[in-house]
Amino acid sequence: MTRLSRTLLTAAVLLTPWAVTAQGASAATGCTSSVPYASGEGGYATYRIPAAVVTRRGTVLAFAEGRRDGAADTGDIDVVLRRSADGGCTWGPTTVVAAGNGDTRGNPAPVVDPRTGTVVLVTSYNGGAVTEAQIMRGEVPPERGRRVFVQRSRDDGRHFGPPRDITAEVKPAGWRWYATGPGHALALTRGPHAGRLVVPADHSVAPPAGSPDTGREARYYGAHALYSDDGGHSWRLGFVADSADGGHHPNESGAAQLPDGRLYFNARNQNGGGVGHRLDSYSEDGARTLTRPYAVQPTLNDVPVVQGSVLQPWGRDVPLLFSGPSVPTARRALALWRSTDGGASFTRATTLSGRPAAYSDLVQVGRGTVGVLYETGAAGPYETITFRRVALPG
Numbered sequence: 001m002t003r004l005s006r007t008l009l010t011a012a013v014l015l016t017p018w019a020v021t022a023q024g025a026s027a028a029t030g031c032t033s034s035v036p037y038a039s040g041e042g043g044y045a046t047y048r049i050p051a052a053v054v055t056r057r058g059t060v061l062a063f064a065e066g067r068r069d070g071a072a073d074t075g076d077i078d079v080v081l082r083r084s085a086d087g088g089c090t091w092g093p094t095t096v097v098a099a100g101n102g103d104t105r106g107n108p109a110p111v112v113d114p115r116t117g118t119v120v121l122v123t124s125y126n127g128g129a130v131t132e133a134q135i136m137r138g139e140v141p142p143e144r145g146r147r148v149f150v151q152r153s154r155d156d157g158r159h160f161g162p163p164r165d166i167t168a169e170v171k172p173a174g175w176r177w178y179a180t181g182p183g184h185a186l187a188l189t190r191g192p193h194a195g196r197l198v199v200p201a202d203h204s205v206a207p208p209a210g211s212p213d214t215g216r217e218a219r220y221y222g223a224h225a226l227y228s229d230d231g232g233h234s235w236r237l238g239f240v241a242d243s244a245d246g247g248h249h250p251n252e253s254g255a256a257q258l259p260d261g262r263l264y265f266n267a268r269n270q271n272g273g274g275v276g277h278r279l280d281s282y283s284e285d286g287a288r289t290l291t292r293p294y295a296v297q298p299t300l301n302d303v304p305v306v307q308g309s310v311l312q313p314w315g316r317d318v319p320l321l322f323s324g325p326s327v328p329t330a331r332r333a334l335a336l337w338r339s340t341d342g343g344a345s346f347t348r349a350t351t352l353s354g355r356p357a358a359y360s361d362l363v364q365v366g367r368g369t370v371g372v373l374y375e376t377g378a379a380g381p382y383e384t385i386t387f388r389r390v391a392l393p394g
Contacts, residue, residue, distance in 0.1 A: 031089035036062045036082045036373075037385035042094050046071040047080075049182045050373040050385045051108040052363040056117035060084040060365060061157045062373055063097070063108040063121070064385055071382055075128050077104045079121075083157055087365045088387040097121065097160050098151065103128040105149075105163070109181035109199045113231045114189055119153040120232035121160060122180045122199050135176050136204055146178035147171075150232055169235045170201075170226040177204035177221070183254050183309045183361040191261035193286030197228045198238070200253035200265060205242060221270045223250035223294065225287040238287040241294050250279050250294045255287070256312040256320060256343075263287055264343040266310045266322060267294060277305050277328070280343055299346045300337065302326045310343075311362035313370060313392055321393070322346055323360040323372055331358040331381045334374050338393045349393035356381035368392045 037047035044066040051063040066080040079098040082091040098105040098121075107124040126135065127144035135145050148170055149163035171178055178201065185199040205220045222242035228235050241250055251270035258264055263283040269276060276296030283290055300308075300322065308324035319338035326335035326348065334357035337346040352372065358381040360374035370390050377383025 031087070031389060033386055033388045034084075034089055034091065035384050035386050036084075036091045037064050037080075037094075039383055042066070042080075044068055044078075044080075046382055047385050048375060048382060049106055049108065049359055050361050050375065051110055051181060051183050052361045052371060052373040052387075053110045053112055053119065053184050054363055054365060055112055055119060055156050057156050058085075058087075059156050060088045060363065060371065060387075061110060061119065062088075062091070062385070062387060063110055065106040065108070066094075066096070068100075074104045074126065074131050076100050076102050077106050077128070079105050079108050079123055081157065084387075087369070088371045088389060098123055098149070098163050100128060107180045107182045109183065109185040109201075111185035111187050111197050111199070113195075113197065114187045115195050116154075116231060117156075118231060119157050119160075120185075120197060120228075121151045121153070122166075122185060122226075122232075123149050123151070123163065124178060124180050125149055125163075132177065138176055138206060145176070148178060148180060148226075150235070152232060166235050170237050171203070172237070175203045175205055177202070179203070179252065180226075181254070182252065182307060182359065184363060186255045186257060186263070188257055188263075188286060190257065191286070193229070195229065195231075196286050197232055198255060198263065198287045199226045200255045200267075201226060202251045202253060202267070221249040221251045223253050223265070223267050225255070225265075225283075227287050239283060239290045241281070241290060248279050248294050248296070252307040254308060254310040256310045258312055258320065258342045260342070262291075262342070264310065264312075264320065265290070265294075266297065266300075266308060266343070268305060268307055269296070270305065276301050277303050278308065278324075282343075297343075297346070300324070302328055302335075302348070304328055304331055306331055307359045309360050309362040311364065311370065313364045315367070315392070319349075319393060321349075321362055321370065323362050323374070325357050326351060330356075332356050334360060334372070334376065336372070336390065336393060350390065352388055352390070358382065364392075365389060 225238035250267035
């Protein structure tokens with residue numbers, strides 16, 4: 001890609017979507033929150049695992065897992081979608097993007113291709129009768145274990161093509177668990193890899209030879225990234241950070257591109273070493289490698305062991321944002337943190353509610369406004385998936 005084309009790509013990405021979105025949102029004056037998903041509605045016992053993007057036309061797409069039979073992580077699970085044309089205030093009907101048909105489809109990681117406006121969705125799969133524990137122990141045949149799929153929409157998220165299996169491109173032999181995101185993926189808009197789509201993900205490996213953990217549900221988690229330079233048609237495996245790096249266990253991950261072009265990765269620490277529940281690192285080559293191993297981010301120690309989201313909003317001197325629960329020992333009180341030093345440190349900007357809360361995803365819905373799509377409820381965190389509009393922290 002030439003320097004001129006990269007410049008034009010950056011200008012299109014930074015100016016067009018947010019201008020359109022701001023116009024659409026202005027029609028819903030006074031809107032602060034909405035509930036696109038409520039457990040027990042639409043034929044699903046529970047909705048979980050939110051992910052959100054804004055299309056080139058300014059439509060907010062809210063993805064989730066529709067779990068038909070209960071709250072369990074495996075079973076008959078579909079990837080579902082609702083669309084909003086007014087910045088997340090009202091929502092169209094629920095549609096099924098990837099049907100489980102008795103199996104498990106989930107971990108949605110959507111991204112908008114900045115060159116074409118195509119919505120690219122990467123998801124994970126396993127047989128509905130198997131559990132994560134069985135997969136971690138290596139008891140599940142490859143065709144029923146964790147697999148990776150991609151889908152594309154060229155009509156603003158109204159319709160998606162069928163899931164296409166890309167497991168062979170991005171999952172090495174010997175890996176057991178595999179999970180994309182969850183939460184929005186990343187489209188690079190500056191630097192030599194402008195246009196690249198990057199999906200943060202996690203995996204597990206078998207215990208080392210001779211380990212006493214052989215045959216047990218050993219949590220040898222690691223983080224990695226997969227990326228595409230052709231709009232999601234083909235994929236490659238990027239960096240791989242396994243549990244041996246510093247004794248930490250990087251797990252569910254999010255990513256953001258900083259103003260200087262570097263990529264910032266923030267991951268859940270799944271019962272790893274150290275006292276912190278969040279780990280982070282950077283990449284200077286578009287997610288092919290990391291500049292250092294994952295390390296504890298001590299300024300996010302209030303976050304429990306849970307998925308979180310990161311977002312670098314558009315604008316001059318706008319801070320990097322992180323969302324997650326803010327009680328170290330419980331999934332409760334979803335909050336936003338801000339960083340003015342590229343993720344080196346964070347300070348809490350606002351707490352959205354003291355109610356139970358768990359997974360979340362951040363998306364920019366207008367100039368000066370971000371949306372938070374998150375799990376919450378009165379008695380527990382999985383009663384609804386709520387969309388909250390928040391003024392961009394200064």
